[in-house]
Amino acid sequence: MKHFFQKLALLAMAGSIAISAQATTPDEDLAAFRNFFKDRFPDVPTGEYVNGVYSIDPVGRENWEAIEEFPPYEPFIDDGRTMWETPFANGKTYQDCFPDGPAMESKFPYWDKEKEMVITLPLAINQCREANGEKPLKYKKGPINDILSYIAFESRGQITNVVVPSDDPKALAAYEKGKKFYYTRRGQLNFSCATCHLQNAGMKIRADILSPALGHTTHWPVYRSKWGTVGTLHRRFTGCNKQVRAKPFKAQGEEYRDLEYFLTYMSNGLPLNGPGARK
Amino acid sequence: MRIKSFLQFTIAALLLGASLTPVLAADATDSNVAKAQQMIEKAEAARKQAASVDGEWRDTGKIIDEAKAELAKGQVVTAMKLAAEAHKQGVLGYQQAVSQRELKMPSYLHY
Numbered sequence: 001m002k003h004f005f006q007k008l009a010l011l012a013m014a015g016s017i018a019i020s021a022q023a024t025t026p027d028e029d030l031a032a033f034r035n036f037f038k039d040r041f042p043d044v045p046t047g048e049y050v051n052g053v054y055s056i057d058p059v060g061r062e063n064w065e066a067i068e069e070f071p072p073y074e075p076f077i078d079d080g081r082t083m084w085e086t087p088f089a090n091g092k093t094y095q096d097c098f099p100d101g102p103a104m105e106s107k108f109p110y111w112d113k114e115k116e117m118v119i120t121l122p123l124a125i126n127q128c129r130e131a132n133g134e135k136p137l138k139y140k141k142g143p144i145n146d147i148l149s150y151i152a153f154e155s156r157g158q159i160t161n162v163v164v165p166s167d168d169p170k171a172l173a174a175y176e177k178g179k180k181f182y183y184t185r186r187g188q189l190n191f192s193c194a195t196c197h198l199q200n201a202g203m204k205i206r207a208d209i210l211s212p213a214l215g216h217t218t219h220w221p222v223y224r225s226k227w228g229t230v231g232t233l234h235r236r237f238t239g240c241n242k243q244v245r246a247k248p249f250k251a252q253g254e255e256y257r258d259l260e261y262f263l264t265y266m267s268n269g270l271p272l273n274g275p276g277a278r279k
Numbered sequence: 280m281r282i283k284s285f286l287q288f289t290i291a292a293l294l295l296g297a298s299l300t301p302v303l304a305a306d307a308t309d310s311n312v313a314k315a316q317q318m319i320e321k322a323e324a325a326r327k328q329a330a331s332v333d334g335e336w337r338d339t340g341k342i343i344d345e346a347k348a349e350l351a352k353g354q355v356v357t358a359m360k361l362a363a364e365a366h367k368q369g370v371l372g373y374q375q376a377v378s379q380r381e382l383k384m385p386s387y388l389h390y
Contacts, residue, residue: 024390032388176382184379188336188368194385247335255333 026164026175026265033266036198037214049215050273056202057209064277073149073223073275076230080150083143088132094147097128105155105272109162109261111171118174118257122148122232139251140235148221149230152274160218160272162265178262181255187246193259196240208279217264219276230275233260307353315355318362319346325369334376339368 024032034046044055054061084102087093098104108121119127122144126136137144164175182193196205197213204210220233227235234251237259241248249255322343329335346361 028390032390036388180382183382183384185375186334186379188338188371190375199385199387242337245337247330247337247340249333 026172029179030266030268033198033214037201037212040201041212046214047270049212049267050218050270052215052219052276052278053209053211055215056212060209060279067277071223071275072225072277073221073230076146076149076221076223076275077153079143080146080148080153083147084150088129088134090132092132094125094128097131098124102151102154103158105151105274106158106161109257109264111163111165111168111174111261113165113168113171116170117254118178118261120252120257120260121151122234123252123257140232140238141229145221145230145232148232149275152219152221152272155272156274158272160264160267160270162261162268164261164265174258175262175265177255178258178260181259182262187241187244189244191244193240213263213266215267215270217260217267218270218272219274221274222276222278224278226279307355311355312350315346315350315358315362318359318366319343319350322346322362322365322369325366325373327369329369329372329376332373332376332380334372334374336368336372339365339372342368 037044037049038046041056048055051061051064054064084094095101100107105121108124109118111117112119122137122139125144125147126139129136137147165171185192185195193213196210197216200210201212202209217233220236221230222233222236223230224236232251234256237256238248238251322339326335326339326343329339342361342365346358346365349355349361350358
């Protein structure tokens with residue numbers, strides 16, 4: 001009898017660590033996500049999470065506010081404006097591809113039913129360039145960050161509104177793949193994205209405080225002091241995967257686009273406030 | 280007597296060292312090189328298997344390259360150690376990815 005109860009206790013403990021996923025809707029996922037942070041940081045208003053780690057780190061926030069007085073991403077916005085306004089060799093401009101632009105960031109990422117894939121803003125920019133005979137830009141470093149900075153700046157205040165259309169099960173499948181990626185442990189350190197940015201949000205990793213996942217996608221691209229320049233969200237995905245000693249995936253490949261689709265959905269309802277400055 | 284014992288000891292030590300030197304320096308024999316090569320191939324196979332399930336770790340490929348470089352320099356023992364480490368990483372990466380095939384939501388998220 002004693003052994004039976006011991007085994008039962010062990011099973012109960014194992015069950016509490018992780019449970020197999022039952023079917024949940026994106027809205028249910030979003031509610032659970034938000035409620036986690038409400039419980040974890042009860043004094044932080046939901047809207048504050050657009051400021052990343054500075055929503056929970058008062059000392060870091062003070063430094064960050066000082067930096068924001070002379071934002072290091074400003075030259076990139078100016079260069080991006082020049083890119084936007086400069087015609088391609090064929091005479092057309094980005095405006096011809098994006099009539100609603102440049103204030104259009106809230107439209108991305110979205111599910112393209114015809115192409116059966118998630119379309120992100122950097123991908124769309126390169127699709128525009130290639131359609132007009134221009135070379136595509138690299139997705140992590142370089143001038144892609146200029147035009148993204150300009151678009152992000154012009155889009156400030158727009159509300160994150162990713163849609164998973166109910167009439168296309170492939171869209172939900174892409175969302176679910178992104179969600180699976182987020183919660184899957186990987187690399188030699190055996191961490192998932194959630195290990196750091198949900199479970200241990202607010203805790204220290206060496207000298208840094210782990211940022212909360214809520215609001216993670218609102219402020220990209222980001223000038224990171226570590227990079228000494230502006231970089232893209234997929235560059236950060238690559239870095240995070242390397243940091244847990246996993247082989248990273250390709251920027252703007254299916255894995256990271258689906259991940260962006262899921263992660264941006266988790267920030268639905270939050271205002272965009274890119275480009276950002278971070279440590 | 281003491282000097283004689285000391286001299287006997289010194290001669291014995293020199294002879295022992297001389298006999299060991301060929302063994303330590305002989306790691307680059309044909310059979311050892313072949314074994315190291317096999318270990319590197321096995322490590323590469325393990326790396327590819329991990330990659331096939333998106334479970335490859337960051338450093339595995341680099342360690343295999345280092346093993347190859349060490350083998351090319353004749354450092355067979357080092358090459359073997361590196362190959363063994365890379366193989367271990369490939370196996371663990373594969374097991375990790377397979378164990379994570381089913382989405383497991385953390386219990387701290389409440390639905």
